[in-house]
């Protein structure tokens with residue numbers, strides 16, 4: 001009877017386009033749209049359009065912050 005409950009739980013990830021379970025995903029940090037858990041594991045907290053809006057991701061301590069600094 002309630003077997004299609006699972007399918008109703010599925011949403012399309014706005015980052016990678018995969019259909020994942022909404023209950024396991026996270027909202028985009030910017031606009032709150034659905035971003036799947038797989039993207040979150042990869043460190044993606046923003047949907048595709050929000051990432052496009054942002055010049056650089058805010059949470060990347062790994063990468064050296066490239067400042068527009070004149071060399072030489």
Ligand SMILES: [Zn+2]
Pocket residue numbers: 013014015016017018035036037038039
């Ligand atoms: Zn995704």
Ligand SMILES: [Zn+2]
Pocket residue numbers: 028029030031032033046047048049050051
């Ligand atoms: Zn977004």
